[in-house]
Amino acid sequence: MQSLTIEETPRLNKKILLVDDYPPTRQLIRDALNQTGYTDVDEAENGREALDKFGDNQFDLVISDVMMPGMGGMELLNQLREISPDTSVIMITAYPAEELTVSAMKKGAVDFLKKPFNIDDLLYKIDIYLNEKTILHNSQDTFNVSEIQIKDKTKELSVQGYIYDSFENIEGDNDYVFNKIVDLSLKVVEGEECSLLLFDEEEKTFHPKVVRSLNPERYESETIPALKQIFNEVVERKEALVINSTEHFEIAPSLICAPMMIRGNIFGILCIRKKMHRELFTSKDLHYIVSLAKRASLNIENRILYESIYNNVLDTFRSLIASIQLRDHYTEEHSFRVTQTAVKIAEAMSCSQQEIESLKIAGLLHDVGKIAIPDNVLLKPDRLTYEEYGIIKTHPDVGEQILKPLLLFERERSIILCHHERWDGKGYPSGLTGSEIPFLARILSVADSFDAMTNNRPYRSAMDVDRALGELKKNRNTQFDGQVVDAFLKIL
Numbered sequence: 001m002q003s004l005t006i007e008e009t010p011r012l013n014k015k016i017l018l019v020d021d022y023p024p025t026r027q028l029i030r031d032a033l034n035q036t037g038y039t040d041v042d043e044a045e046n047g048r049e050a051l052d053k054f055g056d057n058q059f060d061l062v063i064s065d066v067m068m069p070g071m072g073g074m075e076l077l078n079q080l081r082e083i084s085p086d087t088s089v090i091m092i093t094a095y096p097a098e099e100l101t102v103s104a105m106k107k108g109a110v111d112f113l114k115k116p117f118n119i120d121d122l123l124y125k126i127d128i129y130l131n132e133k134t135i136l137h138n139s140q141d142t143f144n145v146s147e148i149q150i151k152d153k154t155k156e157l158s159v160q161g162y163i164y165d166s167f168e169n170i171e172g173d174n175d176y177v178f179n180k181i182v183d184l185s186l187k188v189v190e191g192e193e194c195s196l197l198l199f200d201e202e203e204k205t206f207h208p209k210v211v212r213s214l215n216p217e218r219y220e221s222e223t224i225p226a227l228k229q230i231f232n233e234v235v236e237r238k239e240a241l242v243i244n245s246t247e248h249f250e251i252a253p254s255l256i257c258a259p260m261m262i263r264g265n266i267f268g269i270l271c272i273r274k275k276m277h278r279e280l281f282t283s284k285d286l287h288y289i290v291s292l293a294k295r296a297s298l299n300i301e302n303r304i305l306y307e308s309i310y311n312n313v314l315d316t317f318r319s320l321i322a323s324i325q326l327r328d329h330y331t332e333e334h335s336f337r338v339t340q341t342a343v344k345i346a347e348a349m350s351c352s353q354q355e356i357e358s359l360k361i362a363g364l365l366h367d368v369g370k371i372a373i374p375d376n377v378l379l380k381p382d383r384l385t386y387e388e389y390g391i392i393k394t395h396p397d398v399g400e401q402i403l404k405p406l407l408l409f410e411r412e413r414s415i416i417l418c419h420h421e422r423w424d425g426k427g428y429p430s431g432l433t434g435s436e437i438p439f440l441a442r443i444l445s446v447a448d449s450f451d452a453m454t455n456n457r458p459y460r461s462a463m464d465v466d467r468a469l470g471e472l473k474k475n476r477n478t479q480f481d482g483q484v485v486d487a488f489l490k491i492l
C-alpha cells in the first residue's frame with residue numbers, strides 16, 4: 001500500500017510581503033495574517049521598496065496592490081519573475097480589467113482579488129497558494145509559464161473558486177452541509193464513493209454520517225480493519241492521505257482520506273474512493289480535497305460558534321429578564337404570554353419561520369430595557385406623573401441599546417425599539433407611522449397591549465377579554481395595524 005501526503009509546513013516558516021501604499025490596508029491584512037498564525041510578515045509601500053526588501057530576504061508570497069506611486073504592482077510582478085520566480089503573487093485591485101488580469105496571470109500572478117475584498121477570502125487563498133507552492137516545489141523546479149500551464153492554472157483557480165463559493169452563505173442545517181461536502185467531494189475529484197464520518201475523540205471511534213456508496217455498510221468502519229487503520233493514521237498525523245492499493249478490495253485502487261478539523265482538533269474524516277479500473281487519484285486531487293475539507297470545516301466552525309454565542313447570549317438575557325421579575329413579578333410572565341400570542345398572530349399572517357424565531361426572541365426581551373427604570377417608578381402603585389411616564393418611555397430605547405453591541409439581533413432590536421409605536425404616529429420613541437413601523441413590531445404591539453389590558457397591574461385591575469377586544473377593535477388603524485387586529489380576532 002502506497003501513501004502520499006500533503007506536508008504542510010508550519011505557517012511560522014512562511015514569509016509574506018504586503019505591498020500597498022495605503023497603510024490601513026496593510027494593517028488590516030497584517031492583523032488577519034497574524035491571527036491566523038502567519039507571523040513573519042513584512043510591508044512595503046510600493047514596488048520599489050518591495051524589491052529592496054527582496055535584496056536581503058526571500059518571500060514565499062507577495063500580496064500587492066496594482067496602482068501605487070513610484071512603482072506599481074505590474075512592474076513589481078515583472079521584476080519578481082526575474083529575481084524570485086518561486087514567489088507566489090496575489091494582486092489586489094479596485095479595477096480588475098480583463099486584459100490586466102490575463103497579462104498578470106501570464107507574468108505569473110497566482111490570483112486576483114477585487115477591492116473591497118473579503119478578508120476571509122484572502123486568507124483562504126493565501127492558505128491555498130502557500131500549500132500549493134509546497135506541492136509545485138516538489139514536482140518542478142522552475143516556474144516556466146507556458147500557455148498550457150496558464151490554462152491549468154485557470155482551471156485550478158476556477159475549481160478552488162468553485163469550492164470556496166459553494167460554502168459561501170450556505171443555508172440549511174448541519175446535515176445539509178454534511179451532504180453538500182460529500183456531493184462536492186465526489187464532483188471535484190470524480191470519485192465514485194464518498195463517506196463523511198464523525199470522530200469520537202474519547203472513544204476513538206468513527207461514526208458514518210453521510211455515505212454515498214452502493215454498499216453503505218462497507219463504510220461501517222468497525223468492520224473494515226484496513227479502513228480503520230487509515231483513519232487512525234489520518235487522526236494521528238492530522239494530514240490527508242492518498243492511498244493506492246491493489247491488495248485491499250475495500251480501498252483499491254485509490255482512496256483519499258482527509259481530516260476535518262476545528263482549531264487543530266479532528267471532528268471528522270472525509271473519505272473518497274475511485275472504483276476498480278479507474279485511474280488513481282493525483283496529488284492535485286488530494287490538494288482539492290484538503291482545501292474542500294478546510295473550507296467546510298471553517299463553515300462548520302462558524303456555525304457552531306454562532307450557535308453557541310447565540311445560545312449563551314439568549315441565556316444571559318433570560319437571566320436578565322428573571323432578575324427584572326424579582327423586582328416586578330409582572331414582567332417575566334407578561335413577556336412569556338406576549339410571545340405566545342405574537343407567534344400565533346404571526347403564524348396566522350403566514351410569517352416565515354425566521355420571522356417567527358425573531359418574534360420569539362423579541363417577545364422575550366421586549367421589556368428588557370425596564371432594568372434601567374428605578375423601583376419607585378417601575379413599581380409605583382398609583383398613576384404615574386408626566387415625568388415618571390417619561391422615564392417608562394425610555395425602555396424601548398434602553399432595550400435596543402442593550403442588544404446593540406452584540407450585532408446578532410438586528411431584526412429583534414428593531415422590534416424591541418418599535419413595540420410602542422402607534423399606527424397613527426402618536427407612539428414612542430420615534431413617532432413612526434403605518435408601514436414605517438416594522439411589521440413584526442406591529443404584531444408585538446397588539447399582543448403586548450392585549451396582555452397588559454387583561455392582566456392586573458399595580459395601578460388598575462384586569463379588564464375582561466371582551467372589553468379588551470373591544471379596545472383593540474376601537475383602535476384599529478389608530479393605535480394598531482388593522483390587519484394585525486383582524487388576524488388576532490380570527491385566531492381567538
Ligand SMILES: [Fe+2]
Nearest residue numbers: 366367419420
Ligand atoms: Fe414595553
